Amino acid sequence: MDRRIRSAFVIQPYVAVVLLVLTCLPPLAAAGPVEDASETGRLLAILLDTGRAAIANSQDLINDASKGNKGFTSDVFERQVAQEFEQRTGITITNLEAAEVPAMAKPLLARLMQESKKTIDTYQAVINVPGFAYKGLIPATFGTETATRFQSWSGIYLKQTAPSHLVRNPRNKPDEYESAAFARFAAAPSSDTPDKVFAEVTDEGKFVRVLLPLFYHRACLACHGEPKGQRDISGYPREGAKEGELGGAVSLKLSPPGQ
Numbered sequence: 018m019d020r021r022i023r024s025a026f027v028i029q030p031y032v033a034v035v036l037l038v039l040t041c042l043p044p045l046a047a048a049g050p051v052e053d054a055s056e057t058g059r060l061l062a063i064l065l066d067t068g069r070a071a072i073a074n075s076q077d078l079i080n081d082a083s084k085g086n087k088g089f090t091s092d093v094f095e096r097q098v099a100q101e102f103e104q105r106t107g108i109t110i111t112n113l114e115a116a117e118v119p120a121m122a123k124p125l126l127a128r129l130m131q132e133s134k135k136t137i138d139t140y141q142a143v144i145n146v147p148g149f150a151y152k153g154l155i156p157a158t159f160g161t162e163t164a165t166r167f168q169s170w171s172g173i174y175l176k177q178t179a180p181s182h183l184v185r186n187p188r189n190k191p192d193e194y195e196s197a198a199f200a201r202f203a204a205a206p207s208s209d210t211p212d213k214v215f216a217e218v219t220d221e222g223k224f225v226r227v228l229l230p231l232f233y234h235r236a237c238l239a240c241h242g243e244p245k246g247q248r249d250i251s252g253y254p255r256e257g258a259k260e261g262e263l264g265g266a267v268s269l270k271l272s273p274p275g276q
């Protein structure tokens with residue numbers, strides 16, 4: 018037999034098997050535990066950031082000293098978050114059963130949404146009092162309080178952090194891994210690619226670390242922008258940041274399922 022024909026015979030069954038495997042697998046089953054953990058981390062980071070953004074978008078309302086009842090209830094907040102989360106991920110957070118997400122992500126996303134609403138609930142009494150502007154409910158306090166309760170329930174490390182020179186609250190200080198990651202982001206700033214996360218396997222496969230960079234947009238600059246050094250409404254000195262600059266990250270550390 019001609020050599021060329023023989024090699025075609027050898028390859029054909031192999032190709033057929035590969036094609037069979039590819040066509041039989043449902044899209045998500047192709048992903049392994051590491052991909053599942055990294056996708057779960059990505060979705061959790063975006064959900065926490067969506068809550069932060071909802072606070073930022075309602076900051077003027079929350080801080081309005083002339084108004085009593087603000088109508089910014091946890092149900093109103095949930096509707097805003099659900100809408101933006103769907104825009105950013107294509108996932109309906111209120112119908113997770115039907116969502117095409119890794120199985121491990123479903124209870125975690127549901128819980129993070131629940132904890133996010135709980136944070137808004139705990140601030141109701143304060144935000145509805147007229148006569149003063151600053152109520153302590155800002156994207157960062159929302160993020161810290163929500164992430165802390167989520168972490169103690171799930172055991173999954175979840176925090177908002179920032180490059181060392183920007184950190185206001187020492188609790189948000191980056192760890193070694195996060196600091197190194199910030200240095201890498203600085204080399205390749207990408208505020209034009211929204212929701213690009215950085216995910217990496219660490220500790221010989223024990224963990225997946227996921228970082229969602231946060232960039233300052235206009236709503237953030239009332240506190241983090243110019244004039245540098247002048248105190249913002251929360252009493253911290255402004256950083257002098259500009260729109261589009263890196264402000265920090267939502268950071269997660271998860272174990273792949275089965276680990």
Ligand code: HEC
Pocket residue numbers: 069070073076155156157158161177178179183184185186187189231232233234236237238239240241249250251253264265266
């Ligand atoms: C009303 C003022 C205010 C606004 C608006 C605001 N921040 Fe902050 N930000 C703060 C304060 C105050 C802290 C520190 C909170 C604390 O003490 O835990 C903080 C903390 C942070 C942190 C955590 C790291 C650290 O410094 O402790 C990040 C990241 C951050 N802000 C980014 C942003 C981004 C991005 C936006 C816009 C979406 C934003 N902030 C909007 C006041 C603000």
